[in-house]
Amino acid sequence: MTLLLLLPSLILMIVVIGYPMIQGFWYSFTNGSLLKAGKFVGLRNYGKLLSDPSFWHALRFSLYFAIANIIGCYSLGLGLALLLQKDFPGRGLFRVLLLLPWIVPSLVAIVSWRWMINDDKALFNQIIVFFGGDPVYFLSSSNWTIAMVIIIKIWRSFPFMLLSLLAALQTIDRTLYEAADIDGATKWQSFRHVTVPAISGISVVLCLLMTVWTVNDFDTPWLLAQGGPANATENLVVLAYRYTFARNDVGMGAAVSFVTLAILMVIFAVVLRLQREKR
Template sequence: MMILLINLYPTLSGFVYSVRNGNLIQQGSFVGLHNFTQVLKMPDFWNALQFSLIFSVVSVLGSYLFGLILAMILNQDFFGRGFFRVALLVPWIIPSIVSIVSWRWLIGDQTSLINEVLGWFHIHPILFLADKTWAIVSVSIIKIWRSFPFMMLSLLAALQSADESQYEAADIDGATSWQKFFYITLPHIKGVTIICWILMTIWSVNDFDTIYLLTQGGPDYGTENLIILAYRLTFGTNNVGYGAAIAIITLIILMVIAFVFLKQQKNSETMED
């Protein structure tokens, strides 16, 4: 009951604010869908939506591929496997502020460590966080770095529950490594994969700390996602209605994406049965 109350109250409050023209002090009067229609007319909203989708797709696919490769390696028996299993969890374990400050030290400006190293090879400094394109690339890479341990751990658990007799039968039939991967491994981890994709999509779309601590949505709002935009409108311009409307739209988008993924999972399970 307490958990339901804690989750339900902020959600209902968000709905209430989204249909009012209030600010941080007063809820204001009822305006219906006015906030939603105005938000949908804002170029900043569509820019934030575009970046959110790109950021999420790159983050999910990048962390999944990287996590899957490492999970398959760690599923093998080799010396030091336990150490690497623990060491590779570090990006996921350490606090956000610590990891982001470390990355800013590496790529923050022209005198950062990576630019110093590039200077040794007579390469001009790269404005990783000041150039719009490089900023998008940078926040995406850092998000992948922070997220792949979750994918790796989840997929490793799924791989360890695989039926070895299927691989033994495939070896007897002369199947190649790629054939075993596509016809045994991938179908076996499909359920875990879909769940990981759903969770990573939600976390990526709702990612505030990675982007805000690195770029605050800049330069020129190039890395501003929907959550950063909602924060800027709510606390920057004191327009709670617009910020709440964006939060509700984001919630609807995530619910649709989760429904599509779960529907796909259910269909695949029905076909297998």
Template sequence: MTANAAEGLKRARRGVGVAGRGPAAPAPRGPNGGRTTLGRSWPTLSAFALPSLILLILLNLFPVIYAFLQSLQNGTPSTLPWEADFVGLQNYVTVLTSPQFWQAAEFTLIFTIVGVFGSWVVGLGLALLLRTKIPANTTFKVLLLLPWIVPIVVSSTAWNWLVATPQSPLPIIFSWFGMDNVNFLGDPLLAQILVCIFKVWISFPFMMMMMSSALASVDTNVYEAAKVDGAGSWHTFTGITLPMISRTTYISWILMTIFCVNDFPTIFLLTQGGPVNATTTLIVLAYQYAFQNLQTGIGTAIAFIMTAVLVVISVVLYQQIKKVNIE
């Protein structure tokens, strides 16, 4: 293809003719030269859409405003906003100066990092494996989706059965190697490791699906060209595969970060935040304050702090998505 032809194609995609930009398309007019029927009826269409719009705003905005008012007050879940004592930002000060909050924040960070990157590595590896010709490929894909499909209550019950007592299967297996009386749910470090592994196990199918769709959109001609140029498998992976799927990768990181930070059932059903608060995350701590200690103000304050952090992380990752430029 000549340079003139290539330039012509580019100009055609932009809607530019050979001699410059073509004439603008005339505005839609009615049969008498006036506005179209759609243009005349927009007030009617807006009136029909307004009730639904108001309902959506109320359903989404009212709970946020109500919760924020609760974070500024000292009340219980049953206390109405005008009945509670207004304390201003005292709940936020109490939260930020609490050692229990920072302990929960530290484990939330660990839990999120392991959950995001652990599930991404496993999911990407399986997505690459599924692109190859392996026996019973379809059956293998369905089986890999089971941790994501099975309800979390069933999964947590199964894992609890595997590790809960010394007579459970996993402690018995460890005893074969000389490690007797391994208490996965009683030892703080082992409980943290178990919760993180459980999160990766139930999350990698989501990452696998995201990465599989991203890999399917990569043109195979790019790999053929790299192979002709003598690029090895590692250079092809780091120089072609990862950059080409970077947009989907950043999106999956954003979503999984939100899933991990807001993941209440995974931890509560398995360890309930124990032992000695070792596996308590911020969302579990907010629940404990709001519904166990009946300190709604502190619980909602923790929730709003979590929301602010998630917004910052999402904005940072979204900026990375905007910087990605794949030609």
């Protein structure tokens, strides 16, 4: 009976997830294009990929992008979650406003950011010039473009971290803080020895989710700068897109995708094992 109840969901998962993954995995062993099916070439695509400098650049940027985003949005989300636990006028409105970056569609948000930093006449540069500075060409310099991609990603990601951490903070037993106060603990000691251990489990899960979402983020680097300038913001997903649609090489695009999947699975396995050992 239980199997019958689960059968519709299983069939849907196989059709929507299982079959496309198996077919994509097969494509990674072929030399096909968008217009014709390819022949089986074994591990040739993976060999070409590992010898391609653009792959290693995309891998380095993806890891750097993920680490910077996790640190940024976790720090910002936790700080604001701790602030929103306090009672102050307008707290409800403040919560709603902080959710806007998460609610606004990515296309609208990123194009709006691009409009504000695009050239010397953009809003940010007008403000800089107003205060006596020189215009900054945010999308012409590799370093500035990388910085803006990270800032926009943090801006879009921190509301999810904020809501999740705020929910976790509200589940902590208040008597633990009362006991810490009685023992003479400072605010920092209470945070370190009560708050941090209590939210460590959810923090690991949130960081893993954010890793997956950041490594698989196509919208931010592509809509802001199309992976440029000079491929400076090209991550693994953008590289897979270029192989598949710009270079018309479905096999290489699929190979990039499954190498990305393998890397994420290794990260998950290592982090979860360390978490179990710590517990």
